Amino acid sequence: MSITAPDHTVQQDVAARLERLPMSRWHVSVRLIIGVVTFFEAFDQLLIAFSLPEISREWGLSTAGATATLTVGSIGMLLGALASGWLADRIGRVRVITLCLVITALGNLGMALSPALLPFLVLRFIQGLAIGGEVPTAASYIAELSRAKRRGRFVLMYEVVFPAGLTVGALASAWIVPHWGWRTLFLIAAIPGVAAFFLQRRVPESPRWLAARGRSAEAQEVMTRIEENVRRSTGRDLPPPAPAPAVVGSESARTGALRDLFTGRYRRRTLVVWTIWFVGYLANYGLTSWLPTLYKQVFGLPIDVSLWYSTLASVAGLAGCVLAALTIDRLGRRMVLSIGLGGTTVAMGVLAVLGANSAGQLAVFSAFAAMFSFAANISLYLYTPELYPTRSRALGCSLGGVLNRLGIIIGPILVALVYAGGTGLSAVFLLIGGITLVGTLVTAVFAEETKGRTLEELSP
Template sequence: MSIAATPEVTQRDIAARLERLPMSRWQVSIRLIIGIVTFFEAFDQLLIAYTLPVIGREWHMTTASSTATLTIGSIGMLLGALASGWAADRIGRVKVITLCVAVTALCSLAMTLCTALLPFLILRFVQGLAIGGEVPTAAAYIAEISRARRRGRFVLMYEIVFPAGLAVGALVAAWVIPHWGWRPLFALAAIPGLAAVLLQLRIPESPRWLAAHGHTEKAEATMALIERRVEESLGRPLPPPAVSTAVPEAAPSKRSSFRDLFAGRYRRRTLMVWTIWFVGYLANYGITSWLPTLYKGSFHLSIGQALWYSTATSVAGLVGCLIAALVVDKLGRRIVLAAGLGGTTAMLVVLGALGAGTPLQLLVWSSLAAMFNFAVNVCLYLYTPELYPTRSRALGVSLGGVLNRFGLILGPILVGALYAGGSGLASVFLVLGGICFVGALVAGFFAEETKGRTLEEVSP
């Protein structure tokens, strides 16, 4: 099959050829390889929280140095998310993902050799850059190889691996550290370095990205390779592609810029989705980061009990992610986002009204809030790539990740300030509920529905 030489025609043709691909082992294997990588990126992200008590004693760290150790990685992730979007829209998705995976693994391995704080902090910052860069770029890539039909389930079943990686990281750390210390844990986290080889050998560049940047011959060769692998997997020839007249020809390719995200129809989309990113993660980390402290400080539970109660809330969040994956293609993105934030609001208001007077109340209602809230946050990694054209998709997703990081940083600060100021647990949850209510209104009134539509139809 030949492809016309102009980038405009090529992009529409590539979209039609991707749309006609049935689900096969090829798509599942791609999702599995990138999912393994993302799982270990999440594993790496959480390690510092569980190893800090041991490292702090070993290196005689002060409160200030402990704070620096916790925050330096988040700063790196914020900057990495910003830089990766710019890079992935210029040099390609797979190159950026591969580089981020390799850097994350090398930093983990190098950290096992550290005997002082300064080199550890430098490595943690660089690793943060890589972790912050991989996650949004991978989300853009997975969206670009998906067809419109059931794209929501396909993408979200991949995205669930990140919260799963966080949960497994906590369990592995609890088992490894008491027996062997913190260094073997970072050595284990270097495993994804091997996946960098798999990425280069098995993962083709996004044909949508190649076509959008005028690499028509590479786009044709990559698309033909994908079609051949799908045919081999299915054992039958593919149906002919049907270019829908509902899919407009893409705009002429140009380099992405921050300005693109506020041009025309994208201004409203950007402001809307940034608000939801910020609110969703402010509520998420405002609740989950303080739960162990609240259980221990307000209810005088042992640290072991506090951690198990907090883990139960994280598991409830995973259930919410799974539910979102199963219903997002039926209900649509707007309903999942609005209902998720509305449900989070309701659970937090109930918890505030009850006064969070017992550990059981806090466990039940915070877990229900997490179930709704996690569903929103995982859905954002599906929804945001759909809102932007290929030329600026990675930048759009990465800037959503930047707002995510701002919420992640400010949520615990807000809860800490309210709690330390003597407002009481009821006030803490009522304030968070009010913030989520604003997010629910934004999602309900301003979110544009994208289910069942090709990426080119949503964002030409």
């Protein structure tokens, strides 16, 4: 697709017009539609952990087979996150989100009908590409629609749908799998694919992205439609645009290259945010992905009880996300990230000392760890888009997603290796706590604060 050098006056105009828009029903409706997509991507992500015990029983999986089933989707998510940023910076945010939704739904349908493990794993990998691609692309899109004032709450109240999807997925799995089996669960998860129709009809492309690509006429047209929708939903005239920070000549029509993320001010930002992505998700999924299996194998709980115990971590994680959304504009990004990782470190340290001698003890402290780690992790979906210019925002977010997926892949494998080594659960918790301690220190010392500043001011 050919592109034209951007008109920096148009870029400034689009930024100023977005900044002056009051919150309206239009914002809520767009955030809701994108939120529904992200909700079900999250719902699909965790289904494998809760269906794994039954899949293992049906197909007689070994520990290695179970680990492969648990991680193959994460490998797909890693590659999907890597590709989605490149693609979204070229063809647009909304097109990529729609494509990911359709692939995810078809993957669920195929997995529900899989006759054996191999086709199931292939489909799970393909579905992982879509899940990994949608989430960082949607984060870029929502950030580009928001204004500096209370951007944290605006973005994170959307991002809360992701842990909400994890929680509903956990609760649905705990009920559906024992009663109707894991195949029914995946069939139900395929239904939301119809949301692609509403996505294409109701959600406009990002005007910031259009302007940065040199598609000035389209950017102005989309911006005018957005303003008309906001004016209609509020019933009031819009205030005049305030002067926006200048968009300097370095913001060219070219899409971002990997080297841009390591040039000038972006080098430190990239290294810090990559560290937080990796540490946060390694800790989170290293623990939560194995919880149903640990409750069943270590403490001898029935499968239905194991699944219900596991939902406590998801519910606590959702509460942590809501707390982060409500406080991040006041406390700042660096403080919320530091508290989240630090709280996870403390919870893991307590479990390491106590040794997780009972299922109840594991449930309580894993819930506390989930609450803090989810709060930190969800904040990254706000923080990362703030760190990069429009030309490479989706790429920056997607590469953060790559570190996210590396953490998700390595976390469960590390837990399996350490526990299989005969050292017991305490060593597992000590390892996770040590890793999150490193993340806490890196965040507290090196993370740059971004609250209250426009995207153009942060990345001119």
